[in-house]
Amino acid sequence: MITKEIPYFDIFQICNSGQCFRMQQTGDDTCQVIAGEYNLKIKQEGSRCTFFCTEEEFESFWEDYFDLQTDYGAYRDKINPKDSYLYQAAEFGKGIRILKQDLWEMIVSFLISQQNNIPRIRRCIQNICQQYGKSVKTEEGDTFYTFPKPESLAVLGEDDLKSCNLGYRSKYVVRTARMISNGEVSLEEIEKMSYKKAKEELLKLFGVGEKVADCICLFALHHLEAFPMDTHMIQALEHHYKRGFPKRRYQGFQGVMQQYIFYWELFGLKNG
DNA sequence: TGCCAGGCTGATA
DNA sequence: TATCAGCCTGGC
Numbered sequence: 001m002i003t004k005e006i007p008y009f010d011i012f013q014i015c016n017s018g019q020c021f022r023m024q025q026t027g028d029d030t031c032q033v034i035a036g037e038y039n040l041k042i043k044q045e046g047s048r049c050t051f052f053c054t055e056e057e058f059e060s061f062w063e064d065y066f067d068l069q070t071d072y073g074a075y076r077d078k079i080n081p082k083d084s085y086l087y088q089a090a091e092f093g094k095g096i097r098i099l100k101q102d103l104w105e106m107i108v109s110f111l112i113s114q115q116n117n118i119p120r121i122r123r124c125i126q127n128i129c130q131q132y133g134k135s136v137k138t139e140e141g142d143t144f145y146t147f148p149k150p151e152s153l154a155v156l157g158e159d160d161l162k163s164c165n166l167g168y169r170s171k172y173v174v175r176t177a178r179m180i181s182n183g184e185v186s187l188e189e190i191e192k193m194s195y196k197k198a199k200e201e202l203l204k205l206f207g208v209g210e211k212v213a214d215c216i217c218l219f220a221l222h223h224l225e226a227f228p229m230d231t232h233m234i235q236a237l238e239h240h241y242k243r244g245f246p247k248r249r250y251q252g253f254q255g256v257m258q259q260y261i262f263y264w265e266l267f268g269l270k271n272g
Numbered sequence: 273t274g275c276c277a278g279g280c281t282g283a284t285a
Numbered sequence: 286t287a288t289c290a291g292c293c294t295g296g297c
Contacts, residue, residue, distance in 0.1 A: 018278070115276085115292080117278080169280095170293085211278075231279090275296105277294105280292095
């Protein structure tokens with residue numbers, strides 16, 4: 001267990017920001033995240049966060065996973081003070097960070113995300129993990145499931161994941177798993193590529209289009225210049241940036257601004 | 273009951 | 286090159 005003072009870090013904002021489907025609020029001040037072989041409980045009171053893991057695990061994995069070394073205040077300081085819309089969106093979502101998640105898991109997660117809603121995406125992923133992942137016992141005696149490897153899904157029939165509630169997305173996941181498993185597309189190579197090259201490569205995968213590729217670039221590869229355009233973003237930008245979003249001003253970290261806008265559109269407007 | 277949700281593919285013109 | 290139907294399924 002390790003307790004830290006972390007400014008501008010809000011576990012619930014991250015839970016709801018739609019970038020991570022295996023991080024969930026479990027109580028008034030707690031949440032649970034599953035990543036790789038790890039299952040972490042976090043408790044947050046103000047800027048005081050308690051991570052229920054060893055210091056070694058925190059330093060070798062979670063610190064980087066949550067991008068805790070980066071000063072997000074510096075990104076917000078670059079916001080045009082005359083842009084009151086972006087300013088208020090960034091103020092509202094100032095606890096958001098862009099996580100560094102597993103590439104394969106993000107590919108599958110965002111393949112499933114199309115024409116879908118967050119609770120159902122979570123259920124789909126949970127079903128896949130339970131059926132094809134590895135079960136792991138925690139020290140407390142609880143069981144959780146890891147995310148299955150591409151090879152485990154590549155051997156399935158194209159419709160087999162319909163039983164996990166994926167619907168027509170089943171064949172996207174299975175065919176993509178095959179492309180990776182047979183070496184047609186290399187995850188290791190994509191991880192070394194620039195944003196432009198990585199996106200180009202991801203677009204070769206069956207079921208991956210512009211929006212999904214950008215989400216993968218942002219949430220797995222940490223290419224902060226990726227700017228996913230979904231229906232919410234299209235509407236928000238049409239409404240607030242008639243002459244286009246000033247991406248040049250935020251060159252290199254537009255993705256952070258995208259998250260502030262996205263989170264504001266989904267939660268800020270509704271809650272005042 | 274019908275419509276739509278955090279898109280994409282493949283057919284058609 | 287652009288447009289559009291069709292796709293699963295659950296919630297409203």
